[in-house]
Structure formats: structure tokens, C-alpha cells
């Protein structure tokens with residue numbers, strides 16, 4: 006194809022939702038491949054593999070500072086999302102803040118800038134925080150997954166499990182007075198429940214990153230991206246914000 010004809014093709018890709026190149030070469034998905042032969046492995050007993058979050062040799066656990074944690078995430082090879090993302094999105098805000106928020110995973114703007122919640126969702130989050138007198142100098146924000154899933158798809162269970170020790174250690178190192186979980190993925194992952202966000206939101210819970218770390222007062226609320234799609238739910242989040250404000254002022 007002549008290069009002056011490429012623009013309509015790119016435009017078509019964009020309209021179809023293709024916004025990231027995963028491989029340098031196109032893959033023909035219509036080729037029928039030989040089925041992979043699986044040879045069963047003989048084992049005496051079938052034991053459950055320890056989940057990554059409980060596996061003591063995950064690199065997250067040996068990190069003694071946020072900088073060490075960032076370096077460990079940079080050299081981590083256990084999550085393929087890193088291959089398609091432009092940047093590691095570690096966090097944004099003030100790591101000494103009393104309030105830490107945890108979202109799901111970076112979007113396109115966060116991926117480009119390497120900072121959490123800087124896109125449209127982040128702007129809405131800033132408005133909610135502003136309504137209770139907070140800004141990025143007074144909160145710290147990170148995500149369950151530090152690399153953007155291609156096309157903003159939800160992270161898989163395996164991706165969440167691979168990255169969970171990083172956010173657990175991240176919270177433990179920051180040790181905020183109050184933790185806010187934004188959306189169902191953050192709430193279910195860190196509270197270890199299958200309960201949906203509608204049931205979880207607005208109630209104080211206890212979260213302990215490890216059995217030896219201090220218990221942190223934790224509350225879940227709707228994700229700002231959900232509010233952008235369902236503005237009728239904003240009142241709930243504003244109510245949760247007032248609950249957080251009250252708790253913050255009584256903890257000072």
C-alpha cells in the first residue's frame with residue numbers, strides 16, 4: 006500500500022478500537038495451528054500453588070522503600086502487560102499523606118505520562134477530593150495494576166494475582182491512616198471478597214497488608230470512570246467523600 010493511502014487504514018483501526026500495537030508484525034489469526042500436545046505430569050498429590058500474594062519470594066516483599074519498590078517493579082518480568090505499556094505507572098501525589106487511594110489500572114493518559122489518575126477519571130476524582138478540601142499534595146494515589154491493559158480492557162485474574170504483592174507492599178510502606186478503594190477490582194482484590202462494589206461501598210472495613218502490619222481503616226467507593234458513565238451515582242460518591250472527611254478530621 007502506498008504511504009499516502011495509510012491514513013484511512015489508521016482511521017479505521019482507531020474506529021475499531023485498535024489503539025496499541027502489540028507486535029511489530031501483523032498476526033494472521035485465521036491460520037489453523039496444530040493443536041498443542043499436552044503430556045500429563047505425574048504427581049503424587051495435587052497441591053494448590055501458593056497464590057503470588059502469599060508467596061514469600063515475590064520481589065515486592067524485600068523492598069524497604071518506595072524507591073526500591075519502583076525499581077523492583079521496573080525489573081519485574083511476571084506480568085506481560087509491561088510489554089505493551091509505554092510506562093510503569095507507580096503512583097501520584099504525596100506518599101506522606103494520611104489518605105491513600107487505590108484504583109484499578111492506568112488508562113491511555115496515565116500510560117503516556119507515567120502518573121496515576123491524570124486522565125478524565127482523574128479530573129473527576131480531583132473534583133471529589135476538592136469538595137472535601139483535598140488535592141494531590143494531600144493524598145497519595147496508586148493502582149492494583151501498574152501497567153495499562155491494552156485497549157483499557159479489565160485486568161485478568163492472573164494479572165491481578167501477579168501484581169497484588171506490589172500494591173500490598175506499596176500500602177504497607179506508605180502506611181496511610183485511611184485507605185480508599187476505587188471501584189470493584191480494587192475493593193475485591195484488597196478486601197479478598199467476591200462481593201460487588203454496590204454492596205461494599207460506603208462501609209468502613211479493616212485492611213491489613215500483611216499479618217504483622219498495622220490495620221488501616223478502609224472504605225470502598227465507586228470508580229470515577231463508572232461515574233463518568235453513570236452520573237446518577239455521583240451522589241453516593243459525594244456521600245462517601247463526606248464520610249472520609251469526617252474520619253480524616255477525627256484521626257488528626
Ligand code: URA
Pocket residue numbers: 108109110111112115120121122123124126127148230
Ligand atoms: N483508572 C484507574 O483505575 N487508574 C488510573 O490511574 C486511571 C484510570
